[in-house]
Amino acid sequence: MIIGVPKEVKVQEERVAVTPHGVREFVRHGHQVLVEQGAGVGSGFPDREYVAAGATIVPTAADVWAQAEMIMKVKEPIPAEYPYLRPGLVLFTYLHLAADEALTRTLLDRQVTAIAYETVQLADGSLPLLAPMSEVAGRLAVQVAAYYLMRPHGGRGVLLGGVAGVSAANVVILGGGIVGTNAAQMALGLGANVTLLDINVDRLRFLEQILHGRFHTLMSNQQHIADAVEQADVVISGVLIPGARAPRLVTREMVASMRRGSVIVDVSIDQGGSIETSRPTTHADPVYEEYGVVHYCVTNMPGSVPRTSTFALSNVTLSYGLKLADLGVVEAVRRDPALARGVNTYQGKVTHPSVASAFGLPYTPLETLLAPSPEQVSAS
Structure with a gap:
């Protein structure tokens, strides 16, 4: 061939x-x-x-x-x-x-015979060709968030891990899959307060066992998402339905409730995004503001x-x-x-x-x- x-x-x-x-x-x-x-x-x-x-x-x-x-x-x-x-x-x-x-x-x-990396799926439901890029994107999401939280880049001027006597940033992660798990590991490593939401209680139990420090889990529902987002300095979304459009989990009203200079990183933007105010961006022009909240929605994050x-x-x-x-x-x-x-x-x-x-x-x-x-x- x-x-x-x-x-x-x-x-x-x-x-x-x-x-x-x-x-x-x-x-x-x-x-x-x-x-x-x-x-x-x-x-x-x-x-x-x-x-x-x-x-x-x-x-x-x-x-x-x-x-x-x-x-x-x-x-x-x-x-x-x-x-x-x-x-x-x-x-x-x-x-x-x-x-x-x-x-x-x-x-x-x-x-055309079109074969998508992201829908090659093993019997256990895992996505072997999407997994490595999800790892990269999850880790990058925290680096990106820390960068745009800095005041010169439009953020609140918050250090992700805080310092002695000063609270760390609140990082909210939607989805406990590969993106969410890697994002949580990175954010915890930098000393942030991390709250992760997922609809699978078994997955939450597993993450509670392997992740430690300032880590909390919540069952994902509209009220829990709204409450967590309102208190967040950073929201990272990595939700995924294989092959389908990403579900819209964070409404415009939720975004409006966030503090000015907070940061959203919508990793699911390549599947349409899970935040109502998200729209695709590029590495050349990666961010924009809605309601004073910095949005990073680059559709090919690992390309950086x-x-x-x-x-x-x-x-x-x-x-x-x-x-x-x-x-x-x-x-x-x-x-x-x-x-x-x-x-x-x-x-x-x-x-x-x-x-x-x-x-x-x-x-x-x-x-x-x-x-x-x-x-x-x-x-x-």
Whole structure:
């Protein structure tokens, strides 16, 4: 198979989907890898390292997209890349389609086989290709919050951990998943008062056991959220419903109740955001104020630490990419139910129920579109 690795074009997105080590593995399996010139520079991988690993450096994105059978990216295609989409192309990347109707309809119209990292899901419900970026985003959220709490950056002028005789900041975290857990660890490490809310009492019990210090848990409901947000210096939201739009948990009225100079970091913004006043921002213009509250809503937070993020991402995506290349999409998803759950569009149909529900589109189970295997044919 010919695998294409284009340079990311989202604003200040410096990650790359495949490292030189990954290229070496694809080549060892007998595949050809096309890398757009300069694609890895932002993550610290010059073109010569890709060449040494066996890749072919291609001068333009158009050439990569036109020649590749499977495109591996980090972020979803933006409108400037839509013309590259074509029938039969396999696109393996983060997609977050439930928050992007235009891209969803384009993938359907162009009959692209779109496999989303964030909906590859194991039998236990875990999301192996989303987990590392959730770790990065959760940890970054606290660094970002501490920065914007400083008065020169629009904040209240509060030190996250306080000092002797002075109260630490109150950090409220929505969601006890990977984002929330990593955010809590970082905030506690800096000495903040941390309150974490989740709807799963078993998860709250677990976090109570492993996290210590100024740590408190609350069952997530509207009243508890409203009370916690009102007292917060920082609100970090990391709630997630796999493949679906993020639920709106913090209302405009709740935001208005916060103290001026408080900070909101909506990590779930790439799935539409869970705070009513949130809107997507970029690394070039990351914050804005509503009701005097600083909002940080960058949709690709891990892109600010591209070298760390690229290694963390490629550690988990490579094995799935090899499976797709070695077996082809049909056989790969037959053998791996987790990978099958990652297929969002196939042959012009929506094959993920949450994406279909988000836009009122028909949902077609993937298995009904796959040709029967030789074993199934002979058995019949």
